[in-house]
Amino acid sequence: MTRHMLNRRTLLKATVLGSGTLAMPSILTRSGFAAESLTVADVGGAAGDAIRAAFCEPFKKETGVQVINVAHDPDPVTQFKLMVDTKTYLWDACMMIPDYIFRLQEGKNYIAPLDLKDETGDMVPGMLTENWLGFSVFGILMAYNTEKYGANGPKNWADFFNPEKFAGRRGLYRAGWGSLEMALLADGVAPDKLYPIDVDRAFKSLEKIKKDVSVWWTSGAHNTQILQSGEVDMSDTWSARVYGAIQGGAKLTTVWQGLYSVDGWAMPINGPKQSLAREFIRFCMRADRQAAYSNLVANGPTNKKAFDAIAPERARILATDPANFAGLVPLDPRWWSQSNRQMVKKRMDEWLLS
Amino acid sequence: MASSDLSSPNLSATGKPSFRLGSIWLAVPGVAFLLIFFLWPTVHILVSAVWGDDGRFSSKALFSVFTSSSYSRVMATTFTVAVQVTVLCVLISYPLAYWLSRHSARRQRLLMMLILLPFWTSALVKNFAWLVLLGRNSNFAQFVTSMGGAGDRLLFNRTVVLFGIVHTLVPLCVIAMMPTFNQVNKSLLSAATTLGASPTQAFWRIFLPLSMRGVATAGLMIFVTSLGFFITPSLLGSPRETMVGQLIIEQINELQNLQQGSAFGVVLLVGAIIGVILFDRIFGLSGVAGGSGNSQPDDRVRRFGLWLCSRIGNMLDPVARGYRDTFRGLPGSRLLGAYSLLVIALLLVPVVAIIPMAFTSGSFLAFPPPGFSLRWFETYFASPIWMAATARSFGIGLACAALTIVVAATVAFAVVRSRSRLAGAIFIFFMSPMIVPHLVISIGLFYLFAQMSLIATDIGLVLGHSVIATPVVFIVVLSTLRGHDWRLDDAALTLGATPRRAFFRVTLPLISGGIAAGLITAFLISFEELTIALFIGGGLVTTLPKQLWSDIFLQINPTLAAASVVVLGVVTVLFLLMEVISYWRKPA
Numbered sequence: 001m002t003r004h005m006l007n008r009r010t011l012l013k014a015t016v017l018g019s020g021t022l023a024m025p026s027i028l029t030r031s032g033f034a035a036e037s038l039t040v041a042d043v044g045g046a047a048g049d050a051i052r053a054a055f056c057e058p059f060k061k062e063t064g065v066q067v068i069n070v071a072h073d074p075d076p077v078t079q080f081k082l083m084v085d086t087k088t089y090l091w092d093a094c095m096m097i098p099d100y101i102f103r104l105q106e107g108k109n110y111i112a113p114l115d116l117k118d119e120t121g122d123m124v125p126g127m128l129t130e131n132w133l134g135f136s137v138f139g140i141l142m143a144y145n146t147e148k149y150g151a152n153g154p155k156n157w158a159d160f161f162n163p164e165k166f167a168g169r170r171g172l173y174r175a176g177w178g179s180l181e182m183a184l185l186a187d188g189v190a191p192d193k194l195y196p197i198d199v200d201r202a203f204k205s206l207e208k209i210k211k212d213v214s215v216w217w218t219s220g221a222h223n224t225q226i227l228q229s230g231e232v233d234m235s236d237t238w239s240a241r242v243y244g245a246i247q248g249g250a251k252l253t254t255v256w257q258g259l260y261s262v263d264g265w266a267m268p269i270n271g272p273k274q275s276l277a278r279e280f281i282r283f284c285m286r287a288d289r290q291a292a293y294s295n296l297v298a299n300g301p302t303n304k305k306a307f308d309a310i311a312p313e314r315a316r317i318l319a320t321d322p323a324n325f326a327g328l329v330p331l332d333p334r335w336w337s338q339s340n341r342q343m344v345k346k347r348m349d350e351w352l353l354s
Numbered sequence: 355m356a357s358s359d360l361s362s363p364n365l366s367a368t369g370k371p372s373f374r375l376g377s378i379w380l381a382v383p384g385v386a387f388l389l390i391f392f393l394w395p396t397v398h399i400l401v402s403a404v405w406g407d408d409g410r411f412s413s414k415a416l417f418s419v420f421t422s423s424s425y426s427r428v429m430a431t432t433f434t435v436a437v438q439v440t441v442l443c444v445l446i447s448y449p450l451a452y453w454l455s456r457h458s459a460r461r462q463r464l465l466m467m468l469i470l471l472p473f474w475t476s477a478l479v480k481n482f483a484w485l486v487l488l489g490r491n492s493n494f495a496q497f498v499t500s501m502g503g504a505g506d507r508l509l510f511n512r513t514v515v516l517f518g519i520v521h522t523l524v525p526l527c528v529i530a531m532m533p534t535f536n537q538v539n540k541s542l543l544s545a546a547t548t549l550g551a552s553p554t555q556a557f558w559r560i561f562l563p564l565s566m567r568g569v570a571t572a573g574l575m576i577f578v579t580s581l582g583f584f585i586t587p588s589l590l591g592s593p594r595e596t597m598v599g600q601l602i603i604e605q606i607n608e609l610q611n612l613q614q615g616s617a618f619g620v621v622l623l624v625g626a627i628i629g630v631i632l633f634d635r636i637f638g639l640s641g642v643a644g645g646s647g648n649s650q651p652d653d654r655v656r657r658f659g660l661w662l663c664s665r666i667g668n669m670l671d672p673v674a675r676g677y678r679d680t681f682r683g684l685p686g687s688r689l690l691g692a693y694s695l696l697v698i699a700l701l702l703v704p705v706v707a708i709i710p711m712a713f714t715s716g717s718f719l720a721f722p723p724p725g726f727s728l729r730w731f732e733t734y735f736a737s738p739i740w741m742a743a744t745a746r747s748f749g750i751g752l753a754c755a756a757l758t759i760v761v762a763a764t765v766a767f768a769v770v771r772s773r774s775r776l777a778g779a780i781f782i783f784f785m786s787p788m789i790v791p792h793l794v795i796s797i798g799l800f801y802l803f804a805q806m807s808l809i810a811t812d813i814g815l816v817l818g819h820s821v822i823a824t825p826v827v828f829i830v831v832l833s834t835l836r837g838h839d840w841r842l843d844d845a846a847l848t849l850g851a852t853p854r855r856a857f858f859r860v861t862l863p864l865i866s867g868g869i870a871a872g873l874i875t876a877f878l879i880s881f882e883e884l885t886i887a888l889f890i891g892g893g894l895v896t897t898l899p900k901q902l903w904s905d906i907f908l909q910i911n912p913t914l915a916a917a918s919v920v921v922l923g924v925v926t927v928l929f930l931l932m933e934v935i936s937y938w939r940k941p942a
Contacts, residue, residue, distance in 0.1 A: 041893055044904035070893030071904030075608045079889065082797065086804030090892040103610070107407075174593070175608070214510060218588045218600075221906035225482060228718050228909070230491045231509070244909055248717035249724075342609055349601075350424040352593035 037066040038276055042095040043263065044071025046244065047136070050296035051095075058292075059283050067280055074219060077103050084110045084268050092277040093265045098333040099177075101132050101266055106338050112267040112274055116282055120305075123285065127262060127302035133281050134262035135290055137300035139319035139328055140178045142255040143227055143242040144234035153234075156257050160234060161186035161205060163212045170209060171226050171235030174216035174352075176344040177336060179206075179236055181259055195332040199344065203351060216352065227252055239319045243298035260319050260328040262302065294318060381768035381780055384761040384824075392787050392821045395798030400623070400790075403616035415617035425601070425618075432581060432598040433625060435516065439580040442520045444573050446697060447527040451568070452561070453694040454528070455535035460933070466532070467929050468698055469525050471705050473878050474925050475918045476902050477522065481589045482910045483704045483711065484518055485509065486721050493722075510592040518586040523579060524701060527572045529875060530830055533868040534568025537837040553686075554674040558667025563660055570637035571833040575826060577633075578626050578788045598622055602791050612797075619794045626789035630782060705922065712915035719910055730916040740917060743901035747881055748924075750812060750897060754819040754880035755873045761820065762828040762872060770835040781832075788825035795821060796889040803890060810894040818886035823879040827872040834868025 040056075042048050048071055056067035070091070073079055077100050083090055096104075104110040111131045118128050127134040142160055144153045148168060154160050160170070161183065173179045181194050183205035189198070215232055217223040224241050226232045228250040239254070246252050265281045267274055283289060290301035291309035300320025301307070307315055315321050319328065406412045419425050450469075454462050472480065487494060490506035499505030508514060538561055546556040584599030598618050605615035636655055674686065707721055712730055714723030734740050765784060769777045787795065799818050800809065808814035838861065846856040862869075887900035896904070898921070902914050 039894065045906060045909075048904070068894075070896070072893055073607065073888060078607050078610055078797075079892070081610065082800050082804075082889070083892075086801060086809075088800075088804045088809045088892075090810055090894055214592075216593055219906070221482070221910045222589060224909040225485055225719070229486060229489050229720070231485070231489050241909065245718075248909075250718070338610065342611060345604065345609060346422070346424070349428075349593075349596070350422070353424045353427050353596065 036064060036276075037068060038092045038273060038280055039068045039070060039090060040093040040095070040265070040277075040280070041072040041076065041091040042069050043074070047240070047263075047297050047299075050293055054289055054293035054296060055280070055284050058289060059280055062283075063279070065276060065280070076100065080104060080268065081110060084270070087270075089268055089271045089273075091268065092271055092273045093267050093281060095136075095263050096132070096266050097261045097263055098132070098134075099261070099331070099336050101129075102333040102336075103338060104266075110269055112269045112271060114267065114278065114281065116278065116285070118285075122287060122303050122305045124302045124304060127264070128285070132264050132266045133285060134264035134302050135284050135293065136263040136297070137260055137302060137319045138263065139239035139256065139258060139260050139324065140181075140236065140331065141239060141242075141258040141328070142182075142234060143237045143245075143252045144255070145227075145230055145232075145251055146253050147230070147251040148233045153253065154255065156255065157182050157186040158188070161209050163209055166234075168212070168233030169214040169231070170212050171215040171217050171223065171232035172206075172213050173223070173236055174218050174348065176348045177341075178259055178331065180344065181331070182236055185257065191329040194329065195335045197335055197340075199347065203347065206351070239317075240298045243317055256324040256327040258328055259331040260325070261331045263299070264302075377768050377771035378774040378776060379768070381765045381772075381776075384765035384768075385780060385783070387761050388783065388787065388821065388824065391799065391802070391817055392790075392795065392824075393783075395802045396790050396795055397798075398801065399612070399794050399798040400616050400620055402612045403620045406613055412613075415613045416620065418614070419617055419621045428596050428598055428601055429621065429625075431594070431596065432622070435512075435519070435583075435587075435595070435597060436577050436580040438516055439519050439523065440573050440577040442516065443523050443527040443576045444569060446520065447524050447531060447572065448569065449690055450524075450694045450697050451528050451531040451535050452565075453690050454532065455538070462532075462536075463933070465698070466529070467926070469528055469701060470874070470878070471922060471925075472521070472701050473525050474881070474921055475705060475708060476899055476914070477585050477882065478899070478902055478906070479708060479910075479914050479918050480522070480704045481518060481585055482719055482914075483707055483721075484514070484590060486711070486719050487704070487707055488514065509590060512591070512595055515587050515591040515595045518590050519580055519583050521701065521704075522583075522586070523576050524697070526579065526826075526875070527576050529871050530572035530575050530833070531565070531568040533830065533834040533871055534571065534837050535565050536867055537834070538564045552671050552674070554671045555664075555667045558670065559664045562663050562667075566659070567637065567833055567836060570633060571829055574630065574633045574785075575788070575829055577629055578785070579826075581622060581626055581789065582791055599791060603793055606793055606797065616794065619791050622791065623786070623789050627782065627786070630785050630789075634778075634781070708915050708918050709922075712912055712919040714912050714915075717909075717911060719912060719915060730912040731920070733913050734916045734920065739896065740901060740913070743896045743898045744917065744921065746812065746896065747898040750815050750819060751877040751880040753812075753816045754823060755876040757816060758820045758823045758827050758876040759831075759869060759872050762824050762876075763831045763869065766828055766832040766835055769832060770838075771840075784828045785825050787821050792822060792883070792885040796885045799886070800889050809890060810892045812895060814890045815887060815895060815897065816880075818890050819880035819883050820876075822883060822886065823876040826879060827876045830872045830875060831865070831868050834865050834871075838865055 040051075042051050048069055051069050056069050060066050072091070072094065076094055076096065080091075080094060080100075081104070082088075101111060114129070114131050114133065116128060116133065142154065142157065145168075146153065149166070154166050159166055172182075180197055180199065180202040183202040184194055184198065185191065187201060187205040189201075215222075215226050215235075217226060217235070220238070220241055223235065223237055224245050227235055227237060227242065228245045228248065230251075236258070242252055242254055265284060267277050267281075271277065285303060287301075287303045287305035288309060290303045290306040293299075294301045294306065294310055295314060298317055300318040301310070307320075310318075316323070319325060403416055404411055404413055419429060454465055457465065486492065488508040489495065490508070495505035495508055497505070498508065542560050542564070543556050546560050547553065551559065582599045583597055584603060587595045587597045588600050598621075602615045602618045602622075605611045605618065677686065710723050711719050711721055713726055713728070714720060715725035715727035715729070716723060762784075765780060769780055796818065799814075799821070803809045803814045808817070842860050842864070843856050846860045847853065851859065882899060883897070884899040884903055887895075887897040888903070891897065891900055893900075893904070898917065902917065905911065905914060
């Protein structure tokens with residue numbers, strides 16, 4: 001694609017020469033940002049507000065550098081690639097899970113090296129890599145309606161996949177990301193033996209509840225809405241999402257069995273403000289900042305010291321709480337590569353439409 | 355149709371010939387606009403359907419659309435849904451538009467404002483509102499269950515997807531029909547009655563044939579627009595209702611498979627172009643060159659249509675008579691009024707439901723809300739991001755409407771007035787941005803704008819929105835111009851007016867209804883557009899739909915409803931203000 005794009009670009013250049021005048025006013029708009037400022041892209045919504053309060057504003061207070069946080073698409077990989085390919089560095093850092101980092105390094109590398117060290121030794125191992133800093137741990141788990149099941153709800157994924165034992169409407173993530181793993185857990189695969197995913201076995205397991213899944217949800221808000229309004233009785237979900245719904249009064253409870261993944265910062269390769277962005281990311285490693293963030297959004301910190309500043313009852317609802325964390329295994333980004341995602345997607349569509 | 359029927363090409367000889375021959379040149383700026391900002395960027399993306407990552411030709415992705423059982427099934431669903439939606443929209447909108455056309459201009463504007471209100475609410479908010487209103491725990495579902503229906507099965511099926519799409523598109527359908535309906539000379543109807551036709555016959559033999567151009571315009575627009583729907587089927591449908599727009603987004607945006615995504619885009623484009631050509635063949639929308647003789651639809655088709663209309667008219671006449679004799683107190687016109695008000699009420703359901711949802715004290719969209727509070731309005735008004743996004747959406751909408759009307763109207767004028775063979779090609783070309791998925795246009799524009807430093811600028815957004823709005827505005831203005839009686843211009847010219855004077859004093863006032871409809875549609879399309887804002891805005895230059903989209907990472911919160919209510923309020927106040935001003939300036 002790269003070579004092709006390059007040709008395309010030179011061709012575009014030729015046509016664009018004539019319209020150069022149109023670009024003039026844009027210079028005025030873009031230079032509106034001060035020299036000492038950064039733009040970081042996050043997932044938006046409540047998490048975006050929390051990032052602003054816990055990281056961006058304190059960073060400005062300490063360094064004078066303004067950090068503008070904007071929201072990116074639920075899956076920012078295409079946008080990120082476009083940005084780097086056209087050298088239009090809109091974002092100096094971007095919030096991404098390891099999957100995205102992995103996908104942005106398949107073939108051409110789009111991620112800049114981070115060059116940061118865990119100086120205090122407080123980071124959870126694996127949360128700081130050569131090009132990524134994780135700071136927001138979330139669980140991919142089960143939630144069910146307590147009004148429907150009371151205290152005798154499903155205890156694990158085997159129960160979820162057993163419509164005879166637990167009648168009720170189910171929701172599942174249509175992309176297969178996470179839901180295939182749940183199907184395997186339900187079929188008795190040991191958590192540490194999930195990868196490489198036995199796709200045939202996973203679909204065989206899914207077959208058992210096909211007619212009981214009334215909603216194959218497609219986006220985070222969709223997932224929350226169907227759980228909160230009682231449209232489904234149980235569904236796979238993410239920890240911060242379901243916690244938000246519970247806080248809002250929804251009659252839901254969680255079953256901490258499943259996967260976890262981590263959101264974190266990465267920088268686009270050859271970006272113009274890397275040293276400044278690096279300072280901001282270093283700032284996000286700090287225990288006090290991570291604690292402030294986890295107090296606002298129900299995602300776990302990656303700096304072990306952060307728990308000192310998090311109240312015990314708050315810590316208990318986070319994915320990083322030992323009791324919760326025991327039931328979770330890391331989602332493997334290497335398995336969810338470009339080709340496997342494509343294959344799962346195709347197979348899922350064929351299966352759902354047959 | 356009939357009015358242009360009558361204006362034979364010979365009459366044009368009385369006008370200044372240079373005016374005619376030169377009219378195709380009027381299309382140059384508009385065509386250049388679309389060549390630069392649409393065709394060039396889009397083609398460069400679409401060619402990747404056959405050019406793989408390695409730069410080699412491969413038709414594998416393109417073939418898979420037909421060979422894969424699930425893909426071909428999605429394609430079939432997409433086109434079936436589009437046809438069903440078109441038929442439903444036209445059938446539902448026609449009586450409503452007919453009823454509207456019998457009202458005074460001021461009444462029409464007021465009713466039109468009501469009909470367009472749901473359009474001001476973001477598609478995202480509306481679809482989530484349906485999830486709430488039709489969910490199995492909703493009052494309506496309980497009502498259906500108590501009536502013996504399957505109240506818990508209202509969502510996630512074909513019917514509700516059709517309902518959602520039709521509900522979204524009926525206002526568009528009505529606005530596309532109105533200019534033509536208003537152009538039908540009402541004295542023709544009284545002439546028919548004087549000559550002995552019953553009202554039923556007059557409708558079927560005079561009004562219906564004369565209004566067919568508006569129906570065709572609206573139908574074409576609905577068909578092509580509905581092909582690209584993705585939010586409604588993914589939120590309200592089951593996997594069986596998957597439409598190709600969803601697949602394109604998944605392939606390009608989630609799987610980074612530009613090749614497969616473009617392959618879907620190409621097949622969709624080809625299918626839609628075939629649809630456009632068929633439509634044009636039957637209804638003669640483009641008015642292809644070579645004098646009015648050729649610009650008319652196939653003679654046999656037309657004659658068959660007219661024959662059919664008069665047959666139905668004659669057949670229904672005794673039925674209508676019988677009805678009038680049986681139900682004396684309830685004339686048909688009253689029935690039509692009741693039907694129209696019912697449709698308008700249905701259109702307003704989500705709008706009306708969103709208002710209490712915005713004043714909820716809870717943190718979710720719920721109906722009825724658990725309690726009253728202003729907290730979501732406080733959140734909205736206290737947030738500089740929401741305020742800036744709202745202001746920008748209005749500003750960009752206005753700029754986009756201005757730019758689009760210039761581009762679309764000049765080209766429409768050229769197509770109608772020119773006898774050049776190019777007119778037909780220009781027509782198809784100007785319809786094409788409606789068919790190409792917005793995602794493809796957005797990514798193509800990203801490459802182009804990156805070269806022009808237009809990424810994350812307001813100008814970039816205006817240009818992008820204009821590309822998307824151009825076909826709709828073009829077809830609305832075109833159908834108005836097609837119905838315009840050009841003999842009036844000829845008369846003005848004969849009487850010594852300069853072409854410019856004739857245009858401003860005769861043509862413009864007569865087509866102002868179509869121009870106004872074009873401006874409103876352009877504004878509405880810009881106001882609702884998401885994909886361009888997502889890619890070209892990059893999160894830095896945020897419009898209202900983009901802000902709504904960003905805000906739902908974890909959940910749909912009532913701030914979105916509050917934002918919608920504020921927009922509805924602003925629009926209503928602006929409209930009423932304009933009405934009051936026009937009332938004082940020109941007492942009716």
